[in-house]
Amino acid sequence: MQGSKLLLKKGIVMTIAYAFVLSITALAAKQAQTMISLSSLVFWQSLFCALILLPQMRGRWKRRSFSVWKIHFLRSVGGFTGFLFYYWSLNHIPLVEASLLRTCAPLCVPFVVLILHRIKIPKSRWLPLIIGFVGVAFVIHPTPNHLNPWHLVGLLSALGLAFSMVTTRMLSQQVSGRETLFVYFFISTLLSLPLVFIQGGSMLLPAKAWPVVLAVSITLYLGMYLYNKAYSYAPASIVSPVSYIGVVFSGFWGVVIWGHVPDVYAVLGMLFIFMSILISTKIARDRG
Template sequence: MTDQNTRLGIWLMVGATFVFSVQDGISRHLAAEYNIYMVVMIRYWFFAAFVMAVASRAPGGLRAAVRSAHPRVQIFRGLLLAAEVCVMVQAFIVLGLVESHAVFTCYPLLVAALSGPVLGEKVGWRRWTAIGIGFAGMLVILQPGVAVFSPAALIPLVSAFMFALYGLLTRYVSRSDAASVSFFWTGVSGAVIMTLVGIWFWEPMTLADWGWMGCLCLTAAGAHWLLIRAYEVAEASAIQPFAYLQLVFITLLGLTLFGETLRANVALGAVIVVGAGLFTLWRARKKGAAV
């Protein structure tokens, strides 16, 4: 891996996080006006078409993409991610972009904590300490036990748990399935389940919002393409920390476009969680290098 590739991977990851942030902002706008299931369903239609187009151009084409050693797990992964997207968009409506993403940043800590029982991986005391500190940061954000605490703050925490489980299952199937196979099953199975659910909530959309829906579909596909390219040209451990920039981009969007506020406890808690998450990534990378 060359330095140039690593730098390119970093820039691609930064680009992906920015486009994902824009995508979330559009999702917040559309879900405030229309049923969440319908919005996510249409997004998944385009996503499925995108992954099928990518798979058809890969070696072996669609036949290779369909072949999975774990089809049931792959289907469950797709269902889990689709449900996670719906839950997170609901969090955008209830809590706003800033606070939802501040809570959601704990998902790498959940991945580290669950990697033992789910994948049988060993988590050392240093990472367990970082996980504990990270969840202390979560308590700073959520403020349980005080008058201002809202149970709605648990919505993005549920989303983070679902996304962490999705990530662990992705690592599990990657032992025998190529990334292109997992990508294909994620898009197609998610589109099927969202169609079965979302079609019952169809409602007319204005021409202007169809334009926003088109932007949502394009940003979703574009962000995933940037992410794929980032992992193609650089090691995941080298570029993954830059994914936390999404919290910065989201905060700017929330404050400037949606009139949200950044409470002091949310900012402090997010710094603690991100710091703990970066430490777990560093420990995982150091442990991997030592093997």
């Protein structure tokens, strides 16, 4: 009993740590895009993380079936589009709102499961889903005179992350977490390369951009590492709601650096989405 409590505490600490680290990733990514293009940022962060993981894969490669590589590809595309849309939205809406919309990924998971596995959404899931999307509506608060399309881009980042979450779980029983991350970053590097040329960007980083891009890459890798550790110590029913503290960190950076104070709609959205996550994790825990 004492050992399980200790693991739970470690899981909570790791979750808070990874949420904080990834808020710094978002902060650095927003700053980096004032110097380089979005596609260049995604390319270099993916390449750096792949290079960090490459030595760790030595002697660990195994022959994989086509079905496993198919899931690897789907997971990588999901993660790639998730980051692409997230970084893109950071340029046009406050950091806290972009982060808040990204945390809606668990709301999208049942729909991804429906698409990939043809598993219908249980009736018990509809209440938290409705509450969660009411929260999304508060964040976006569309009216005839107000509809910011960049909020929808931020919501698309949640959909990409949801694909990543579902396919990562599918891979977890077949490959190591290290392999999953390496393949993801490698494919992300390949996918972002043509976008660099389409956007008219350059493969060369200006000297002033190197520190910021390195900060994005290192914090992203560290955040992923802490994320995997958190789930190894504590169940998803604990990690998921605790990780919501990342929105608080993003709100803090937004206020301190850009003076973006969340309005009443954003605050209401936070409350509804957090309530939805709590209800969903309770349902999962009761069923587990």
